[in-house]
Amino acid sequence: MTEKLKLDEQDRKILELLNRDATYSEIAEQLGITKSELESRIRRLSDTRIKVLIVDDEPDTLLPLKRALEQEDYNVIEARDGLEALEKVRTEIPDLVLLDLMLPGINGFEVCQRLKQDEMTSYIPVIMLTAKSEVPDKVKGLELGADDYVTKPFDLAELKVRIKAVLRRTAP
Amino acid sequence: MNRDSRVAILVICVVLIVMVILLGLRSHGEVRETVRTQYGEQQLMLARQAASSISEFANERVTIIEILARDRSGDPVDNITRCFQTIYTKSEGFYSIEYINASGVVVYGYPEERAPIGYDLYAENRSDIFEAVRDDGETRICRPTYLFEGGLGSFIWVPVHDGEEFRGVILAIIRVSTISDKFIAPLMANRTGYVYMMDNHGQMLYNGELFERPWNGWTAIQSDQASGKEGTATCSDATNEEYIVAYAPVRWRDQLWSVGVLVPESEVDSLIRSVYKEQMIFLGAVIAIITGGSGGLILMFSRWNKRLEAEVKAKTCDLVRTNEELTRANKQLKELDKLKSEFVSMVSHELKTPLAAMKTSAQVLQGDGIGGETRQEMLNVILRNIDRQTKLVTDLLDLSRIESGRMKLDKEKVSLGDIIEDAVENVRQEAEGKGLRLDIDLPEGLSPIYGDSGKLRQVLINLLDNAIKFTAYGGRIGIKVRELNGQVELRISDTGVGIPAEELERIFDKFYQVGGAQTRGTGLGLAICKGIIEAHGGRIWAESRPGEGSTFVIVLNK
CATH class of the missing domain: 3.30.450.20 (PAS domain)
Structure with a gap:
């Protein structure tokens, strides 16, 4: 699973230093980051599960989905609005984003567009997950670069299959 | 002329x-x-x-x-x-x-x-x-x-x-x-x-x-x-x-x-002069008649013209007014159309979201090896969303009744103080969770009013919910009642974001939401509040200064 990890420059440096048996304090000092941040990065680097970011402002939609995916052994992280979603993608580098469209602030379409326009994040597959079931919305979402479009209420089994399919399709 | x-x-x-x-x-x-x-x-x-x-x-x-x-x-x-x-x-x-x-x-x-x-x-x-x-x-x-x-x-x-x-x-x-x-x-x-x-x-x-x-x-x-x-x-x-x-x-x-x-020879001149005198008198009379006549004509024409102008102006004003009315009506229709599609979109979202939550939760529950904690979480999600769905359906039905004039009020002598306390209890937890202070100012010996306590409570809860929703952490929400001549005035004020002046009138329209879809809600609450208050023969309006907070005022007959 290690080859599936998406590493940024700092992650590579952390791995390199760890291989030279440097202590956490030395590494944090050398990279100019706090020790807690280093610890969270190392925790992340050590977690080899597939990481899924769920973006939804409705806690009641988010929670069951999170539990269901956790049961499937996904590492699930969450964001409640568009800005938080962009921030999480940048810091957590998820393997997949489940994106709701009706979000406060920046809506789902815009989040998708920004992710797909940024070279650093454009490879991350996005599945749109929304109550908007009209064809124009689907077309728009797919045109913006979404990899799949699932309407609420969805079937959990189907969603799981689709997630797997998208991951398989987009695997490097 | x-x-x-x-x-x-x-x-x-x-x-x-x-x-x-x-x-x-x-x-x-x-x-x-x-x-x-x-x-x-x-x-x-x-x-x-x-x-x-x-x-x-x-x-x-x-x-x-x-x-x-x-x-x-x-x-x-x-x-x-x-x-x-x-x-x-x-x-x-x-x-x-x-x-x-x-x-x-x-x-x-x-x-x-x-x-x-x-x-x-x-x-x-x-x-x-x-x-x-x-x-x-x-x-x-x-x-x-x-x-x-x-x-x-x-x-x-x-x-x-x-x-x-x-x-x-x-x-x-x-x-x-x-x-x-x-x-x-x-x-x-x-x-x-x-x-x-x-x-x-x-x-x-x-x-x-x-x-x-x-x-x-x-x-x-x-x-x-x-x-x-x-x-x-x-x-x-x-x-x-x-x-x-x-x-x-x-x-x-x-x-x-x-x-x-x-x-x-001067006799000749005086003779001519006397003739001229006659002629001058005649000429003077002619000139007077000509100038007087043309002056009169000018006056007549100018009056006529003024009247025509006034008529044309009035007609033009009518046309402009009609045009403006049509433009306004057209705008309102477009607005209504937009609101309608927003409503459909909102209803679809609001109905589907709880259903999705319930469905996913139920499917999680169906799965194997679920911990007791997760089971409880999922059940709670299902119950909450059933309530949410129920409320939405109730709101829609309420609105439908209000619009068709079929709203039934169960009127009796009720204590406004009791209703307020009841409503406040309902939202207290949420308010305290947001660190909001609730100030209630009730005069002593407040006389009872004649109304539907359930519906009035619904109105108060709705207004308080809104106040909580739009007021930042640490703010203040006030409820103040005073008696006027045969009427009771109830003011619910907050220190929240406020409402722009141009939107004050429209917030009571159904489906209308301040700032469009930025804030989540059905856009039905205030429309229902207004319907209930008006069914009681009262009035409701809002006063606000953006950034300083809003006050919703209800005036009811005793």
Whole structure:
């Protein structure tokens, strides 16, 4: 699973230093980051599960989905609005984003567009997950670069299959 | 009519008046010449009339004497002289009538006191005319000469021949003053000017003193008069005042006199002036009528125009208003359409979201190896979303009832204080969770109101929920009640984000949400609140200052 990890420059440096048996304090000092941040990065680097970011402002939609995916052994992280979603993608580098469209602030379409326009994040597959079931919305979402479009209420089994399919399709 | 056309009409009027005046001035010269000629002719007529009257009078007198001399030529002298008195009295105008016998002595005269009885022509050596008359037997009239008694007189010598026998001469004297008093003096009565008479030798017979002062152009006139011509001419006096002279000859046998009428030219001017005066009055009246009339027309047109303009303006205003109304209606329709599609989208979202949550939760529960904690979580999600769904359906039904006027109120006497406390309890937990202070200000002894406690509670909870939702952590929410005249006023205020002034009216419209879809909600709450309050016969409105908070005010009848 290690080859599936998406590493940024700092992650590579952390791995390199760890291989030279440097202590956490030395590494944090050398990279100019706090020790807690280093610890969270190392925790992340050590977690080899597939990481899924769920973006939804409705806690009641988010929670069951999170539990269901956790049961499937996904590492699930969450964001409640568009800005938080962009921030999480940048810091957590998820393997997949489940994106709701009706979000406060920046809506789902815009989040998708920004992710797909940024070279650093454009490879991350996005599945749109929304109550908007009209064809124009689907077309728009797919045109913006979404990899799949699932309407609420969805079937959990189907969603799981689709997630797997998208991951398989987009695997490097 | 606009200002320009009014000015144009005035200018046209002024130009017309100026043209009339110019034409009048131009014709003045011609008019004056014509009037002057006419006036001269008139003076000539006067002179001619006077002259012919004089001729007739004088010739008549001569004829009378001649008839007497011929008829009575054989009679004794006494018979002849007896007729003198009759002739003198019947035919006025003679100064005296005398009889000179064949030897040249005055033997009789009438009136006697004027007759120089016994005057011997030969002795006085004045027998030349007597002898001439005696010899040729013709009547002879002498140039006027001065009488003994003073004044000029004309002597008429008429011979009396009985066959070949010369019996004597009848001498009649006519005083020039008799003629002038009778025919000339009245001519100039009540008129400006002079009249004069002269004979063909240049001797003045009447008004001779007129020519004691110098006259320019007089000589030519005098020579015309002396040669018996008639006509008009001009001359001027020492002060250069122009005069018109009209003259006509008096022919009395071989005597040639001339009557002249002398009038100042200023008479012509005054005549013209008097004519002009009349004309000016007429012209003035015409101008007054024209200007008055055109002024009236202008006034009439401008009033008419103003009325038309006002009508057009009113019509235009109507059109503009109608247009605005249509535009507004159109905008409202578009807005409504947008709201409708937003509503459909919202309802679809709001209905599907809880369903999705419930479905996912249920499917999680179906799975194997679920921990007790997760099971409980999932059940809670399902229950919460059933409530949420229920509330949405209830709201939609409420709204539908409000709109169709089918909302049923379960009215009774209720305590507003109880309802408020109940509502506050309902939201207290949520408010405290957000660190909001709840201030409740209820007056003591608040009288009960007549209403549906359940629906009023719903309204209060909705307003409080909104206040909590839009107020940041640590803010304050106040509820204040006060009694007015037969009414109760309830104010729910917060220190939240506030509502823009232009949206204050619309927040009570169904589906309307401040800031569009930015904030989540159904957009039904306030519409339902309004419906409930209005169903109670009350009013609800909002006051707000963006950034400082909002206050929702409810006024209910007791």
